[in-house]
Amino acid sequence: MMTELPHARDELPRTRGPQPHTRDALLPPTPSQTVGPFYGYALPFPGGGDLAPAGAPATLTVHGQVYDGAGVPVPDALIEIWQTDPAGSTAGAPGSLRHDPVTGNVVGRDGVRFTGFGRVPTDADGHWTVRTLAPGAPRPGAVPYLSVLVFARGLLHHLHTRIHLPEHAEALAADPVLGALPPERLGTLLATRERERLYRFDIRLQGEKETVFLDFPVG
């Protein structure tokens, strides 16, 4: 029987049929806890910020600092990136944490496949950098972006935000939800172009220019 199956990834938000229909029937989720200060020997991995295949001519560098509510750089935050490939696909690929089978050490990506996933810790000055390819629009006409997760000691639950490139500022302002934000708030979701292929995106956890963080109704 050749029923056409939806792509596995599309199943998640679109499941219908004989499922529990109320929140009460859903299993309660495991609560979040802070990543703490000592993840550094476990979660970061070699090449974690190098999403772009080595030598890819269209590589973009995106970097920035994470600041706390006093404007002090956060030296122990962890940034994760998930994004579409330049064609707009969210399929991703394995291999972000490719291991050397002899030593068992992570040796970095294979230099060919684009996994769409990156992870970098901030340095002593709260600074992080990723090298990646421009994200493609996830559907025709949509605004492309890099999805960002922020983890840190002191953050009991991680934070979602998005990096948009400045060339998409107008399209972002037309977004029915995000476009309704006051311009100075919306601006926190835009990277600034420092020079050709170099973009800056600072993250302010709290305070006057606090970054816009996002929430997804996932349960």
Next chain:
Amino acid sequence: MSTPPTQTDIDAEIATAHARAQEGTRPQGRTRAQTPAQSPIRTRVAGPEARHHPPRDFPPYRSSALRFPRQRPVPLSDPEAVELTGPVFGVTDVTALDSDLTRHHQGAPLGERITVSGRVLDRLGRPVRGQLVEVWQANASGRYAHQLDQHPAPLDPNFTGFGRCLTDDEGRYAFTTVKPGAYPWRNHTNAWRPAHIHFSVFGEAFAQRLVTQMYFPGDPLFPYDPILQSVTDQAARDRLVAAWDHTLTVPEWSLGYRWDIVLDGPAATWFEEGRE
């Protein structure tokens, strides 16, 4: 500089924060009765959902003070959001030895050898398959292999304390490690963290991402710890505590703990829409 708070101060702050959280969530039924015009959906969203995860602003945990956003996160329900998909991992991303934290050095680490195993599920109870689970922890003496951990407990040259694995077709993960020790920290005078293992888990969607901590049953430090107590609901806190499981013990080898993980999602609001 003011005197650092005592455990008694922190206990009182935790009690206040819990009472306030109860106040915020208890009136489920009552709210509806008092204000019948209010949408029950809105009540649900503001109520029990908020209690599953800790608030980002939890004053007894001092490090949260300058790091929690003061603005509410902007809710997005775009069915095409990139966050409803997520990174994939495969055979290249783990080795068989990654899940045995006792075999990363030439010798065997000191401590009580344990197996920690369980299933990663979504809120419909479906297994989360082939996804990456990462763990890190202190050694049996309560010391992390991290330069910034200056607790004067011995490092163990045979233990680093991190591991990873992929979940199997039933969503199962398993690690062999040693039981971590409790350790002091500087949140307040004489603050001690209960023994715990840090977990980082991926779901099928980036929006399901979870970083959390697993605790061991019966630890007398639970009530004193502002990080565990940041989860204001007792039933939710209980979900962070593993269960002793005799069937997971390995004869003449290791003790066993079971801990199942339930990730957020899929979005309940979406089938509610589908139902109408």
